[in-house]
Amino acid sequence: MALPAPRHVCQECGAVHRKWAGKCDACGAWNAIVEEAARAKAPGGLKPGRKTRGPSLAFEGLQGASADVARLQTGIAEFDRVTGGGLVPGSAILVGGDPGIGKSTVLLQVAGALAKRGIATAYISGEEAIDQIRMRARRLRILDAPIMLAAATDVGEIAGALDVHEPPGAVVVDSIQTLHVDSLESAPGTVSQVRGSAQELIRLAKARGFCLLLVGHVTKEGLIAGPKVLEHMVDTVLYFEGERGHQFRILRAVKNRFGPSDEIGVFEMTDGGLMEVPNPSALFLSDKQDDGSLVSGAAVFAGIEGTRPLLVEIQALVGPSAFSTPRRAVVGWDSARLAMVLAVLEARCGLSLAGRDVYLNVAGGLRVAEPAADLAVAAALISSVLDQPVTEHTVVFGEIGLGGEVRAVGQQETRLKEAAKLGFIRALAPKQRKDGMRVAGIEAREIKRLADLVALFENAAGRKRGS
Ligand code: TYD
Numbered sequence: 001m002a003l004p005a006p007r008h009v010c011q012e013c014g015a016v017h018r019k020w021a022g023k024c025d026a027c028g029a030w031n032a033i034v035e036e037a038a039r040a041k042a043p044g045g046l047k048p049g050r051k052t053r054g055p056s057l058a059f060e061g062l063q064g065a066s067a068d069v070a071r072l073q074t075g076i077a078e079f080d081r082v083t084g085g086g087l088v089p090g091s092a093i094l095v096g097g098d099p100g101i102g103k104s105t106v107l108l109q110v111a112g113a114l115a116k117r118g119i120a121t122a123y124i125s126g127e128e129a130i131d132q133i134r135m136r137a138r139r140l141r142i143l144d145a146p147i148m149l150a151a152a153t154d155v156g157e158i159a160g161a162l163d164v165h166e167p168p169g170a171v172v173v174d175s176i177q178t179l180h181v182d183s184l185e186s187a188p189g190t191v192s193q194v195r196g197s198a199q200e201l202i203r204l205a206k207a208r209g210f211c212l213l214l215v216g217h218v219t220k221e222g223l224i225a226g227p228k229v230l231e232h233m234v235d236t237v238l239y240f241e242g243e244r245g246h247q248f249r250i251l252r253a254v255k256n257r258f259g260p261s262d263e264i265g266v267f268e269m270t271d272g273g274l275m276e277v278p279n280p281s282a283l284f285l286s287d288k289q290d291d292g293s294l295v296s297g298a299a300v301f302a303g304i305e306g307t308r309p310l311l312v313e314i315q316a317l318v319g320p321s322a323f324s325t326p327r328r329a330v331v332g333w334d335s336a337r338l339a340m341v342l343a344v345l346e347a348r349c350g351l352s353l354a355g356r357d358v359y360l361n362v363a364g365g366l367r368v369a370e371p372a373a374d375l376a377v378a379a380a381l382i383s384s385v386l387d388q389p390v391t392e393h394t395v396v397f398g399e400i401g402l403g404g405e406v407r408a409v410g411q412q413e414t415r416l417k418e419a420a421k422l423g424f425i426r427a428l429a430p431k432q433r434k435d436g437m438r439v440a441g442i443e444a445r446e447i448k449r450l451a452d453l454v455a456l457f458e459n460a461a462g463r464k465r466g467s
């Protein structure tokens, strides 16, 4: 039998090339192509030579008798919320995030909570020794939880322990990048190893009905390392976000076959592990001045994260630049989106921003992805340029179009209600979709065009100067 030809696989995107090249044609990454031995046997440990004849595929209707499976709840409400109400037996969950953000911590806490509830739970670490895990468990005060610990990296060995009649109800594997399948020759962490290991474990989880929780490392671009296919293979993908300097951590569901995606769980990192923050809506507001007014350059955005409203302070600083190319630095928001808002302010509202440095920051280490934040970002920028604070107790939201128009966004009523609950009395918002929709306690000012918002600030600044 001829030896299988070596394959050259891009470690960024998983594309297979006939020969080595410096740059991957598929994704444009440099120095990412690595020679890997071709698979010696079918992926996922499927037995070769399966029968092609025999009983044919039996189709079934949608209303078959599938018992409603009971989800495994951890009792950590924020975690149960992101998973859509608990872990589904037989499903696979991938948890990604920057190094040191708290993936191992949260999963050990989850394992401890499940074990304490009488669900047999295994925690398999390829990164840490048993002693290190014990030390962490002591810190987390879950030493009394009957977790089954193991340090292993060989998928065959792990599968052997789990492919039994009564496997644990939940299995944590930390991390998928440390595992290796013997039949593949490439090093652990390469695309084919990650894919092969995940396939084998996911297949086993489905066959044996346990819930698989995988930790995945992220690349410097913030994506889960290894092929994107890993995200396709699992049922749920959670990202753990947060700024290392801040104590808040956000667990965000970016994909969930068993619940809403874009749901978030909010935690606080303490010296006793991650504590849940059940009412995070006011968490991302900075300490305001006593009368509720903000300094110029800040605006409060009434956002929605998952199913929950969340008020977030957006801060901007616009100043003269010392460089020939002005700096544009963004933390917590999309820089392309900032460039767009700046362009619209410049082209449609006559605000001169060329030659100025722009810094934008979302307070508290949150990442905002909603286009509804456009108007709040614009308000913070205009406020900084004109040195005119946003009126006190005011929230802002709305999407900005390239023509300078302000578009309605989803769940406007929910946003306003949350703002009212937290003591805000005014809103700068797009036209309400439903006529006559009023939220008690909030005076919503309709902003049709971005230029109207600029005029609002200019008038206020003019009045201040005039008085
Ligand atoms: P860890 O879970 O090891 O991160 P990851 O697995 O994502 O790489 O978290 C490590 C960080 O969390 C570390 O910097 C210390 C901090 N930490 C606490 O602040 N309190 C704690 O109780 C624990 C266990 C960790």
Ligand code: MG
Residues within 6 Å of the ligand: 103, 104, 105, 127, 174
């Ligand atoms: Mg870890």
